[in-house]
Amino acid sequence: MKKGFITTIVILGALALMAFILMKNKKENQEKIDTVAQTNAAVSVKTDIVKTEEVSLDFSSNGSFEPIQELTFAAEKSGKVIKVLAKEGDFVTVGQTLAIMRSDVINVNAQTANSAYENAAADYNRYENAFKTGGVTKQQLDQARLAMINAKSQLTQANINVGDTRIKAPISGFINKKYIEPGSILTGMPATDLFDIVNVSKLKLKVTVNESQVASLKTGNTVTVTTSVFPDKTFSGKITFIASKADESLNFPVEIEITNNATKDLKAGMYGTARFASNQQKQVLKIVPRNAFVGSVSGNQIFVVENGTAILKKVTAGRILGDKVEILDGLSDGEQVIVTGQINLTNGAKVEIIK
Numbered sequence: 001m002k003k004g005f006i007t008t009i010v011i012l013g014a015l016a017l018m019a020f021i022l023m024k025n026k027k028e029n030q031e032k033i034d035t036v037a038q039t040n041a042a043v044s045v046k047t048d049i050v051k052t053e054e055v056s057l058d059f060s061s062n063g064s065f066e067p068i069q070e071l072t073f074a075a076e077k078s079g080k081v082i083k084v085l086a087k088e089g090d091f092v093t094v095g096q097t098l099a100i101m102r103s104d105v106i107n108v109n110a111q112t113a114n115s116a117y118e119n120a121a122a123d124y125n126r127y128e129n130a131f132k133t134g135g136v137t138k139q140q141l142d143q144a145r146l147a148m149i150n151a152k153s154q155l156t157q158a159n160i161n162v163g164d165t166r167i168k169a170p171i172s173g174f175i176n177k178k179y180i181e182p183g184s185i186l187t188g189m190p191a192t193d194l195f196d197i198v199n200v201s202k203l204k205l206k207v208t209v210n211e212s213q214v215a216s217l218k219t220g221n222t223v224t225v226t227t228s229v230f231p232d233k234t235f236s237g238k239i240t241f242i243a244s245k246a247d248e249s250l251n252f253p254v255e256i257e258i259t260n261n262a263t264k265d266l267k268a269g270m271y272g273t274a275r276f277a278s279n280q281q282k283q284v285l286k287i288v289p290r291n292a293f294v295g296s297v298s299g300n301q302i303f304v305v306e307n308g309t310a311i312l313k314k315v316t317a318g319r320i321l322g323d324k325v326e327i328l329d330g331l332s333d334g335e336q337v338i339v340t341g342q343i344n345l346t347n348g349a350k351v352e353i354i355k
Contacts, residue, residue, distance in 0.1 A: 001347050002342040011035045012164075014270050029102060031040065032299055038197040041308070042308075042350040042351060042352040043306075043341055043344045043345055043349055043350065043351050044341060044351075044352050045303075045310070045338045045339075045340060045341035045342075045345070045351045045352070045353060045354070045355050046236055046338070046339050046340040046341065046353070046355075047291045047305055047336040047337060047338055047339060047353055048062045048117075048287055048288065048289050048336070048337055048355060049334060049335070049336060049337075050286065050327065050331045050332065050333055050334060050335045050336075050337060051286070051334075052285065052286045052287075052331055053285070053287065053332055055285045055287060055321055055324070055326075056274065056278070057278035057319070057321070057322075058277050058278050058317070059209075059213055059215075059276050059278070059321065059322065060273050060274060060276065060322075061207035061208060061209055061254075061274050062201060062207065062272070062273050062274075062276045063205050063207035063208075063271070063272060063274065064205070064269060064270065064271055064272070065196045065203045065204070065205055065227075065258075065266055065267070065269065065270050065271075065272055066204045066205075066206060066268055067173070067199055067200050068199050068200070068201065068202040068203060068204060068257070069171050069173060069197075069198070069199035070196075070197075070198050070268070071170060071171055071173075071196070071197050072195075072196045072197060073170055073193075073194055073197070074191035074192055074193050074195075075167070075186035075187065075188060075191050075192045076188060076191070077101070077161065077163055077165075077186070077188055077196055078097045078185075078186055078187050079101040079102055079104075079165065079186050080100065080101060080102045080104075080106070080183070080184070080185055080186070081099055081100070081101055081180050081181070081182055081183060081184040081185075081187075082100055082102050082182060082183075083099060083100040083182060084098070084099045084178070084181060084182055085097055085098055085099060085179060085222050086098040086102070086169075086175050086178070086195070087175065087178060088175050088176065088177060088178050089174065089175060089177045090174065090176050091165040091172075091173070091175075092169040092172065092173065092174075092175060092197065093169065093172045094169055094170065094171060094172050095168050095169065095170060097167065097168050097170045098167050098168065098169055098175075098194070098195060099166075099167040099180060099194065100165060100166055100167070101164075101165040101166075101167065101186065102165070104141055104159075104166055106161045106162055107174055109158050109161065110155070110158035110159055110161065110162050112156075112158075112259070113151070113154045113155040113157075113158035113159075114155055115151050116151045116154065116155070117148070117151040117154070117155040118251060119151075120144075120148040120150075120151035120152075121148050121151075122146045123144050123147065123148070124141075124144040124145055124147070124148040127140060127141045127144040128141060128144075129147075136296070138351070143157065144230070146310070155264065159245075166256070168170060168192060169195075169197060170195055170197075171199055172197075172199055172201070173197040173198050173199035173201075174197070174198050174199075174200065175195055175196070175197060176196040176197065176198045177195065177312060178194075178303055179192070179193045179194055179198040180192070180193055180194055180195075181219065181323065185320055190257055196305060198268060199269055200260055200264055200266065200267065201259070201260055201264075202257055202259050202260060202270065203220075203257070203258050203260060204240075204256065204257055204258075205237060205258060205272045205274055206253060206254070206256075207253075207254050207256065207274050208252060208253055208254065209251060209252055209254055209271060209276075210251055210252070210253035210318040210320055211246070211250065211251070211252070211309065212318070212320060213276070213319075213320075214242065214252040214254070214280060216276075216317065217239060217242055217244075217254065217276065218239065219239050219240060219241065219242060220238060220239060221238070221239045221276075222236060222237070222238060223236075223237040223238065223256050223274050223275065224236065224237070224274070224275045224277075225237045225256065225258050225271045225272050225273065225274050225275070226272065226273050226275070227266070227270055227271065227272075227273070228271065229266055229270055233261075233265065233291065235258045235259075235260075235266065235330075236258070236259070237256040237257060237274065238256065238257050238260040239254060239255070239256055240255050240256065240257045241253075241254065241255035242254050250298070253268065254274075256274050258272075278289065285318070285321075285326045286318075286326065286327045286328075286331070286333065287321070287324045287326055287327065287335070288302065288324070288325055289323060289324060289325075289336050289339050289342070290320065290322075290323050290324060290325050290326055290330065291323075291339050292325075292337040292338065292339045293317070293325070294312070294342050297317050297320060298317075300313070300314060300315050300316060300317055300330075301313070302315050302330075302331070302337050302338075303337065303338040303342055303345055303351065304331070304336055304337050305336040305337075305338060305351055308351060308352075309348060309349070309350060309351065309352055310338060310345045310346075310347065310348070310351045311347065311348070312345075312348045313330055313331065314330055315327055315329065315330030315331055316328040316329040316330055336353075337352070
């Protein structure tokens with residue numbers, strides 16, 4: 001019995017020792033976890049400094065060039081093409097003949113219509129002379145006159161049909177695409193496409209500006225236009241349109257008309273940059289980087305760093321100046337604003353500033 005009691009004491013002692021060791025290990029592990037958690041709680045961010053500096057109020061906006069005129073024109077009459085006089089890349093002028101359709105049957109019809117008109121006109125003259133002497137009645141004279149008018153209308157239509165066999169350019173410009181060849185059969189319904197003509201003697205540069213920028217613009221203002229394709233050349237443009245309503249992104253569409261140079265260097269579809277000059281060339285403004293804002297500039301919220309903590313501040317944003325934004329209220333010079341990492345932040349979160 002004494003032996004059994006000793007055995008029980010030994011087992012209880014071993015269990016107690018094991019429990020002590022387990023509790024000690026658990027405490028040490030928790031301390032390590034807490035230390036790691038505390039270290040990992042700091043969000044890595046990059047910052048910039050709020051500062052007041054002299055800023056140019058000139059601004060620029062990018063867009064693409066569009067032709068002043070662009071037309072895909074189609075056949076008005078049915079027939080067979082016998083000759084094509086223009087090819088892709090040719091410059092054509094208004095009224096220039098681009099293709100010729102078969103016209104023998106149409107010419108015969110025109111000759112028949114001409115003969116019918118001449119006969120009707122001669123009959124009317126005879127009836128008119130006879131009416132003066134009482135040889136015919138007024139009703140007969142009116143019928144002859146009506147027949148002459150109808151014949152004249154038919155002749156006019158026949159001559160139009162003859163003219164339609166010569167397909168002419170409705171606008172001046174370059175042939176961008178040709179859809180027909182000699183032997184092509186044209187139909188008027190549905191109409192057969194003939195040529196794409198693009199007029200690039202002038203172009204339109206379509207850009208957008210924000211609400212603070214649009215207030216300084218007026219139609220007729222002169223704008224300097226550049227393109228990356230020709231970095232050594234500048235073009236003069238004129239504002240021809242300013243939208244009265246903002247688009248879905250709260251920007252205002254603006255159209256600028258540019259006269260192309262003699263060599264027609266500018267092409268429709270190229271990218272261009274419009275540089276708008278401000279009446280006030282420079283001003284001393286308090287500014288921050290545009291990417292300091294949480295979400296969009298219109299949200300007017302910025303994180304600043306205070307004693308290693310991210311503090312969300314409400315600010316009043318002014319004009320957007322490229323990649324910078326004017327601050328009217330809410331920040332002071334020298335404050336550190338967070339410019340990257342905001343997506344992981346909440347107000348009061350610990351931060352670690354990285355270079």
